[in-house]
Structures are given as C-alpha cells and as structure tokens.
Amino acid sequence: MIHSHISLKQCVQLLQQVELFRHVPENVIEALARKMILAGYPADATIIKKGDAGNSMFVILEGKVKIHEGEHMLAEMAAKQFFGELSILDSEPRSMSVTALESTTLGLIHQADVYQVLKDHPDAVRDIIGVLSHRLRNQNQTIISQLKERGAELEKLVNEKTKDLVEKNTELSSLLLELRRTQEQLITQEKLATLGHLTAGIAHEIQNPLNFITNFSSLSVELIDEFNQSTDEAERREILTDLSSNIQKIYEHGFRADSIVKNMMLHSRARVIEKxxxxxxxxxxxxxxxxxxxxxxxxxxxxxxxxxxxxxxxxxxxxxxxxxxxxxxxxxxxxxxxxxxxxxxxxxxxxxxxxxxxxxxxxxxxxxxxxxxxxxxxxxxxxxxxxxxxxxxxxxxxxxxxxxxxxxxxxxxxxxxxxxxxxxxxxxxxxxxxxxx
The missing domain is CATH 3.30.565.10 (Histidine kinase-like ATPase, C-terminal domain)
Known part of the structure; x- marks a missing residue:
C-alpha cells in the first residue's frame, strides 16, 4: 500500500537521521528520497521472508519490526533504523525474516536506484561503505558473543546427554549379566526339550536389540567428538538432535531386550504350583x-x-x-x-x-x-x-x-x-x- 501522508521534505529529514546516510550530502539524500517507495504494514505482517530475492533495502519511517529466524528473534528495530542493506551490494536471497511488530511505514529503496544516484555522486559511496563496514563489525562481535553463550549451553547439554549415555551403557551391562544368569537357569529346566534350538532363538532375539544399542552407542561417541570439534552453531544443534535421537533408540532397544529376558525367566521357571x-x-x-x-x-x-x-x-x-x-x-x-x-x-x-x-x-x-x-x-x-x-x-x-x-x-x-x-x-x-x- 502506497502512503502519501509523509511529504518529500519529511522523508529527507528522516533519511538524514538514519545512520547509513548521516554523512551523505543533502542533495544525494533528496535524490534517494525521490526514488524511495513508501509502504505501510499492519502489525504481524510479513515484510521479508527468509529466502526471498534480495534487491532492495528498507528504512523504518514509523513503527517497529523484528528480525528473526523462525521463532528466534535476533533484533528489534524502530524508526530511523534500516535493514536489508546488504541487498544494495548483491542480490543474494534474504538470510532472515522481518515482521512488523506494530503498524509500520517503510521506505523501500531499490538496488538499481541506489546505484543510479551514487553513480552521479561518487563521493557519497565512501561514506555509505564506511557505515556498512562499521555495522558489519558490530554485528560480528554480537554474533561471536552469542555463539560463545550458545556454545556454553550446548556443552552443558552434551555433558548431560553423555551422562545419560553412560547410564544406558551401565544398564546394558547389567542386562547382559542378567541374560547370562537366565541362560544358566534355562539349561537346568527339564521342560525345555529342545534346549539347543531355544538357546539359538534367544541369542538371535537378544542380539538384534544389542546390535542396535552397540551401533547407536558407537555413533553417539562419534557425534560427541564431532560436536567438540565443530564451531558452527547450526551444525552443533543438528549433532545434538542426532545424539538425542540415538539415546532414545538405545533406551527403546534396551527396554525390548529387558522384556525378552523377563519373559524368558517366566518360560524357564519351574512350576510347582498345585492344581x-x-x-x-x-x-x-x-x-x-x-x-x-x-x-x-x-x-x-x-x-x-x-x-x-x-x-x-x-x-x-x-x-x-x-x-x-x-x-x-x-x-x-x-x-x-x-x-x-x-x-x-x-x-x-x-x-x-x-x-x-x-x-x-x-x-x-x-x-x-x-x-x-x-x-x-x-x-x-x-x-x-x-x-x-x-x-x-x-x-x-x-x-x-x-x-x-x-x-x-x-x-x-x-x-x-x-x-x-x-x-x-x-x-x-x-x-x-x-x-x-
């Protein structure tokens, strides 16, 4: 929706207060203001969706927006701030989503219009690039701090998951010991006329869940090593997800093996109950x-x-x-x-x-x-x-x-x-x- 309640003069005044254009001559700002398209968005409206084509930047004239990835909010911006500025340098897809937090008016400046204006005013290029460089450095510092915090959280989670894994392996050892005891009982029971066949069946049935447990335990150890070596947050999250899935599978197959052992004990128990x-x-x-x-x-x-x-x-x-x-x-x-x-x-x-x-x-x-x-x-x-x-x-x-x-x-x-x-x-x-x- 195009708005007309903000005049050209007001647009120039607002742009002069935006950090990106603070040192740009007024005649250049006025040229950009003439190219700028005004658009209004109601609260909760999607302005940019991650993955959209990037060919323009936005200046917030009124209202507030949030920069986010899914449910995770990275920043909140208000009037006289700008976003999408990297699109004036390249046309790569948007890396984040932007949503209006309240009724918001934005000024949209296309990449081609920026190039056209700066072509006629080359001195302004240095000022704009300087601001972009400063902003990128600040963003990098913020990201590094967040990564360190997230890394500490992920390390804590890994330690907890590792502890769970050790406990499951301990349970597995106990289960194997119980299996050996049960097999010894089976040998003494006269009711099992086909003991050799049954023992083979037991070994086969127990081996399946134990193989799964061994394999998933081995994979989990490898995942922990990968996690400790990785510095990429997304990759570490993915490793944690895989680790949680492996531990769940170890639990399920351990539970199945435990059920088999308990039922074997019922099968082998001598029945002396009187009728x-x-x-x-x-x-x-x-x-x-x-x-x-x-x-x-x-x-x-x-x-x-x-x-x-x-x-x-x-x-x-x-x-x-x-x-x-x-x-x-x-x-x-x-x-x-x-x-x-x-x-x-x-x-x-x-x-x-x-x-x-x-x-x-x-x-x-x-x-x-x-x-x-x-x-x-x-x-x-x-x-x-x-x-x-x-x-x-x-x-x-x-x-x-x-x-x-x-x-x-x-x-x-x-x-x-x-x-x-x-x-x-x-x-x-x-x-x-x-x-x-």
Missing part, C-alpha cells in the same frame, strides 16, 4: 473384563462387541489357576489387539468382534476365543507357537506369549491348543483340557 478346583466360567468372565479394560486404558477410544457363551454344565476342574488365567489373558489380549489394529484402518462397515466360549465335551473342556481381526498369514501359521515369533511391531511384543500359553496347556495340563485363521477374516484359538488332568 486347585477352579470355576472355569467365572475365571473366563473375570479375565474377559480385565483384558478389555486393559486395552481401554491404553486406548480410551477402543470399542468392541463382545460375546461370552459359557456352558453351565461345566463343573469345577482341577487346574493351575494362575497359569490358565495367564493363557486366557494372553489370548484375549491378542484378540483385542488385532481387532483394534484393524479398526484403525477405517474399513467400511467393519465392526470389531471378539467371542469367548466354554463347551463341555464328553472327556474334555473346550475353550474357544474367536476374533474378526486381521488374521494370520498361512506362511506364519506353522511358527505361531515358536518362542520369540510375533506378528506385532518391534516393542509391542516379545513373541513368548503364545509359546508360554502352549506350554501351559500341553505340558502342565496334558491338553492341546490349536489355531485356525484366515488373513483379513479373523482367528480362532481352541483349547482342550481333559477333565481327569
């Missing part, structure tokens, strides 16, 4: 509720249709109640997980559904858990009960839940656990336990 007469229907009802609410705590938006069908003719049966509870909780948790995951795909007309039922057969108790989730691919069916096999994302499962459940049913109770599934349709787990366990 007790158990109302299986009540146990199913209790753990259905527990599993459902457990999912809702993690995802308050979770909703699923549930059907419970319990055979009233089933009497109390001698079971390892705690371990059977773990099996039911695991299978229901998997069912709720897969229907919840599928529901987030926004399929048309999809309604999450889970059914659990108990059936009395002539010599067997049968429990079925059915869902209409994502299903299991046919290529994965034969591995479904293997230790450490999981279809969940990294960090969401250790792959020991179904393996533990299968052992509890088959080895502790002399029963069977089978699965039928179709990818994209759903899955049904069937448990059979003889009454005369």
């Amino acid at each position: 007790t007469e158990t109302d299986i229907n009540k146990l199913i009802s209790d753990y259905m509720e527990l599993a459902y609410h457990g999912v809702q705590v993690k995802d308050p938006n979770f909703n699923c249709k549930i059907e419970v069908s319990l055979d009233k003719n089933i009497q109390a049966i001698a079971l390892h109640r705690q371990n059977i509870s773990r099996v039911i909780l695991n299978l229901l948790g998997n069912a709720f997980y897969t229907v919840n995951k599928r529901s987030k795909l926004a399929e048309r007309d999809y309604s999450p559904f889970v059914r659990i039922s108990s059936i009395k057969e002539p010599e067997m108790l049968r429990i079925e858990i059915e869902d209409n989730g994502e299903g299991i691919a046919s290529t994965e069916m034969e591995k479904i009960f293997q230790p450490f096999f999981t279809t969940k994302r990294i960090g969401e499962g250790t792959g020991l839940g179904l393996s533990l459940s299968h052992d509890i049913i088959t080895k502790e109770h002399g029963g069977s656990m089978t699965v039928k599934s179709q990818s994209g349709v759903g899955t049904t787990f069937t448990i059979r336990i003889p009454f005369n366990v």
Whole structure:
C-alpha cells in the first residue's frame, strides 16, 4: 500500500537521521528520497521472508519490526533504523525474516536506484561503505558473543546427554549379566526339550536389540567428538538432535531386550504350583473384563462387541489357576489387539468382534476365543507357537506369549491348543483340557 501522508521534505529529514546516510550530502539524500517507495504494514505482517530475492533495502519511517529466524528473534528495530542493506551490494536471497511488530511505514529503496544516484555522486559511496563496514563489525562481535553463550549451553547439554549415555551403557551391562544368569537357569529346566534350538532363538532375539544399542552407542561417541570439534552453531544443534535421537533408540532397544529376558525367566521357571478346583466360567468372565479394560486404558477410544457363551454344565476342574488365567489373558489380549489394529484402518462397515466360549465335551473342556481381526498369514501359521515369533511391531511384543500359553496347556495340563485363521477374516484359538488332568 502506497502512503502519501509523509511529504518529500519529511522523508529527507528522516533519511538524514538514519545512520547509513548521516554523512551523505543533502542533495544525494533528496535524490534517494525521490526514488524511495513508501509502504505501510499492519502489525504481524510479513515484510521479508527468509529466502526471498534480495534487491532492495528498507528504512523504518514509523513503527517497529523484528528480525528473526523462525521463532528466534535476533533484533528489534524502530524508526530511523534500516535493514536489508546488504541487498544494495548483491542480490543474494534474504538470510532472515522481518515482521512488523506494530503498524509500520517503510521506505523501500531499490538496488538499481541506489546505484543510479551514487553513480552521479561518487563521493557519497565512501561514506555509505564506511557505515556498512562499521555495522558489519558490530554485528560480528554480537554474533561471536552469542555463539560463545550458545556454545556454553550446548556443552552443558552434551555433558548431560553423555551422562545419560553412560547410564544406558551401565544398564546394558547389567542386562547382559542378567541374560547370562537366565541362560544358566534355562539349561537346568527339564521342560525345555529342545534346549539347543531355544538357546539359538534367544541369542538371535537378544542380539538384534544389542546390535542396535552397540551401533547407536558407537555413533553417539562419534557425534560427541564431532560436536567438540565443530564451531558452527547450526551444525552443533543438528549433532545434538542426532545424539538425542540415538539415546532414545538405545533406551527403546534396551527396554525390548529387558522384556525378552523377563519373559524368558517366566518360560524357564519351574512350576510347582498345585492344581486347585477352579470355576472355569467365572475365571473366563473375570479375565474377559480385565483384558478389555486393559486395552481401554491404553486406548480410551477402543470399542468392541463382545460375546461370552459359557456352558453351565461345566463343573469345577482341577487346574493351575494362575497359569490358565495367564493363557486366557494372553489370548484375549491378542484378540483385542488385532481387532483394534484393524479398526484403525477405517474399513467400511467393519465392526470389531471378539467371542469367548466354554463347551463341555464328553472327556474334555473346550475353550474357544474367536476374533474378526486381521488374521494370520498361512506362511506364519506353522511358527505361531515358536518362542520369540510375533506378528506385532518391534516393542509391542516379545513373541513368548503364545509359546508360554502352549506350554501351559500341553505340558502342565496334558491338553492341546490349536489355531485356525484366515488373513483379513479373523482367528480362532481352541483349547482342550481333559477333565481327569
């Protein structure tokens, strides 16, 4: 918007008070004032955006502006000050953004107009270059001071991050020690008939997160060296960001390895719990509720249709109640997980559904858990009960839940656990336990 409320005489008077033109003859200033374009900007209006083409400088006639990079403000300027002056020397893109802090009137002087005026008045060139040189020296001193302050802050952050890294490495050492102890326990357990295969699986599963931890630790040490050698603020910020990301990844993979070790301990623990007469229907009802609410705590938006069908003719049966509870909780948790995951795909007309039922057969108790989730691919069916096999994302499962459940049913109770599934349709787990366990 062009303004006319400031006269040529007023423009000349204002320019005479601007540091850049303070020693420039009045006739030169008047020539520049005639070339100057007046423009008004409301508060919060963008005057210059970083990266814009630079071919003009600005003089603040009224109001205030801020020089900034994103949210970081470098300077605040008011009337009789100027910015964008380097654009009269070259046409490089703008290095900073400028925004009006209040209603502001600016005088815009194009590079070509400056050259034209100075061409006719060469004596004024020396004065203008002298002011620009002085201003650049002052800006350099300011930048150096800010860099020193920022360097101290960054060094403090690096020390803190390094301390965190050392702590994570200490945790890793403890984790490795715990793994060795757990492996020794596994060797003594008669229940692991295929000990050699399981040990190989353990080594493979543990090795993955440990490799990540080792690699990210090594990268972090290199980043710290790069940080200490770098003097560029932007580069040091980028290094800090990478270092924070590495520490987070070390934590995540360390947590996963810890989960694997803990589940291994469950897998290897000798079970000497005595069987007790158990109302299986009540146990199913209790753990259905527990599993459902457990999912809702993690995802308050979770909703699923549930059907419970319990055979009233089933009497109390001698079971390892705690371990059977773990099996039911695991299978229901998997069912709720897969229907919840599928529901987030926004399929048309999809309604999450889970059914659990108990059936009395002539010599067997049968429990079925059915869902209409994502299903299991046919290529994965034969591995479904293997230790450490999981279809969940990294960090969401250790792959020991179904393996533990299968052992509890088959080895502790002399029963069977089978699965039928179709990818994209759903899955049904069937448990059979003889009454005369």
